[in-house]
Amino acid sequence: MPSSSLSSPSPTQRLLxxxxxxxxxxxxxxxKVYLRDPELQxxxxxxxxxxxxxxxxxxxxxxxxxxxxxxxxxxxxASLTRQRVAGxxxxxxxxxxxxxxxxxxxxxxxxxxxxxxxWVDGKSVRVLLPGGSEVMxxxxxxxxxxxxxxxxxxxxxxxxxxxxxxxLSMIGVEIAxxxxxxxxxxxxxxxxxxxxxxxxxLVLIDFGLAYHSSLVEDKAVDLYVLERAFAxxxxxxxxxxxxxxxxxxxxxxxxxSAIKKRLDDVRLRGRKRSxxx
Amino acid sequence: MEAxxxxxxxxxxxxxxxxxxxxxxxxxSRIVKAAxxxxxxxxAERDAVNFAFIEAKLITSSLHLETAIYQxxxxxxxxxxxxxxxxxxxxxxxxxxxxxxxxxxxxxxSGRTTDLILVHxxxxxxxxxxxxxxxxxxxxxxxxxxxxxxTNWANVKKHYKLNGELALMEIASDSDRERTVIDNIxxxxxxxxxxxx
Numbered sequence: 001m002p003s004s005s006l007s008s009p010s011p012t013q014r015l016l017x018x019x020x021x022x023x024x025x026x027x028x029x030x031x032k033v034y035l036r037d038p039e040l041q042x043x044x045x046x047x048x049x050x051x052x053x054x055x056x057x058x059x060x061x062x063x064x065x066x067x068x069x070x071x072x073x074x075x076x077x078a079s080l081t082r083q084r085v086a087g088x089x090x091x092x093x094x095x096x097x098x099x100x101x102x103x104x105x106x107x108x109x110x111x112x113x114x115x116x117x118x119w120v121d122g123k124s125v126r127v128l129l130p131g132g133s134e135v136m137x138x139x140x141x142x143x144x145x146x147x148x149x150x151x152x153x154x155x156x157x158x159x160x161x162x163x164x165x166x167x168l169s170m171i172g173v174e175i176a177x178x179x180x181x182x183x184x185x186x187x188x189x190x191x192x193x194x195x196x197x198x199x200x201x202l203v204l205i206d207f208g209l210a211y212h213s214s215l216v217e218d219k220a221v222d223l224y225v226l227e228r229a230f231a232x233x234x235x236x237x238x239x240x241x242x243x244x245x246x247x248x249x250x251x252x253x254x255x256x257s258a259i260k261k262r263l264d265d266v267r268l269r270g271r272k273r274s275x276x277x
Numbered sequence: 278m279e280a281x282x283x284x285x286x287x288x289x290x291x292x293x294x295x296x297x298x299x300x301x302x303x304x305x306s307r308i309v310k311a312a313x314x315x316x317x318x319x320x321a322e323r324d325a326v327n328f329a330f331i332e333a334k335l336i337t338s339s340l341h342l343e344t345a346i347y348q349x350x351x352x353x354x355x356x357x358x359x360x361x362x363x364x365x366x367x368x369x370x371x372x373x374x375x376x377x378x379x380x381x382x383x384x385x386x387s388g389r390t391t392d393l394i395l396v397h398x399x400x401x402x403x404x405x406x407x408x409x410x411x412x413x414x415x416x417x418x419x420x421x422x423x424x425x426x427x428t429n430w431a432n433v434k435k436h437y438k439l440n441g442e443l444a445l446m447e448i449a450s451d452s453d454r455e456r457t458v459i460d461n462i463x464x465x466x467x468x469x470x471x472x473x474x
Contacts, residue, residue, distance in 0.1 A: 015285045036281045036343070041280040042420075043407065089468075089472050093465060093466070096462050097443070097462060104465045105468040106344060106468050108469050108471055181443065
């Protein structure tokens with residue numbers, strides 16, 4: 001078991017070698033993988049279960065691998081990677097304990113730059129709202145398989161048994177729960193939300209830029225980032241985003257007025273508070 | 278008994294759950310004694326109890342246990358075990374704090390244990406693991422899928438400090454839902470222990 005000489009790849013590298021690449025970004029690659037051989041061997045027949053009981057097969061996990069950045073000094077790179085894996089895991093843990101729908105954590109190898117997360121079976125919210133599927137066609141071909149390109153997002157929504165208004169209000173509720181727990185997502189877009197198959201859960205994903213803050217400013221900026229993302233991805237976004245805000249406001253209760261006021265300020269000046277840099 | 282294959286570690290992990298354990302206290306003192314025996318007898322005795330003995334009542338699902346096994350295998354491969362063996366490391370990984378003796382007291386076998394999970398990690402397929410388990414445990418072998426049936430959910434909540442968390446307050450009325458949420462938080466806690474602070 002203990003073997004990690006320089007010549008042989010580490011277990012995490014070997015795991016990545018068996019994984020299926022599903023997305024590559026500038027910061028990380030995303031894979032689908034099984035942590036153990038998915039076929040479980042049931043060796044013993046159990047005395048009180050005459051028929052061999054149905055064994056639970058392994059569920060897949062999503063691996064987020066922050067690969068080496070050759071443009072950084074190796075020791076700086078190692079420490080940044082470690083910190084970011086740890087930071088993302090902590091933000092997810094805080095969300096889980098606060099009842100925000102996020103993927104569970106399944107494996108952490110901070111030194112290897114790998115975070116293993118629960119595999120969420122569902123679709124990106126981006127392709128479920130009008131306009132979003134156009135750019136995503138290449139990655140999500142099944143969305144356009146047998147429906148015309150015009151109304152495919154409504155067909156996809158129908159498949160989940162969810163109305164568009166319900167989806168928008170679920171988004172508002174989930175962001176509100178997160179902000180009540182003083183977590184700022186840092187990169188709210190419709191690509192970073194998924195509707196779980198079954199249609200009951202809206203799951204927030206990608207907490208790579210998340211941080212902890214109770215400031216009204218940070219929450220307002222978080223919403224502003226989402227508003228801009230809506231505007232740039234979905235045509236006629238204003239009523240869509242207003243539905244999101246309405247359910248956000250309802251969930252937030254008395255704290256909403258301060259955030260609303262600040263959101264109006266942020267809209268006038270943009271995301272950066274100071275004009276430096 | 279079940280076998281989990283981890284090709285990336287060149288390791289096979291055998292797990293089995295036993296119910297109605299009758300020799301818990303004798304087993305516990307046997308494990309303690311084995312550690313201090315000298316000579317060939319000591320070697321044989323240590324080989325006989327070369328398992329992780331885990332209190333099944335604090336385990337919420339087989340994925341909970343598998344997550345602890347995975348993080349322990351990872352620590353071993355990186356030469357960063359916090360305890361002496363892979364088996365004690367699995368018990369340590371299950372405990373939410375870093376105290377080793379507290380981990381063994383809580384998640385190891387005690388005099389009150391009635392439901393027990395045995396784990397053995399090996400580098401190759403070995404056929405006599407189940408016989409070795411039966412040699413030391415006086416209890417009834419049941420499938421790993423029965424783990425949630427013996428879980429003491431109140432104690433799990435206490436030890437993983439879940440009481441008062443928002444995630445559980447909202448759904449307190451729906452016990453099936455609550456168990457799914459507890460399981461997910463507990464699994465995540467074990468998985469991220471290495472970066473918790």
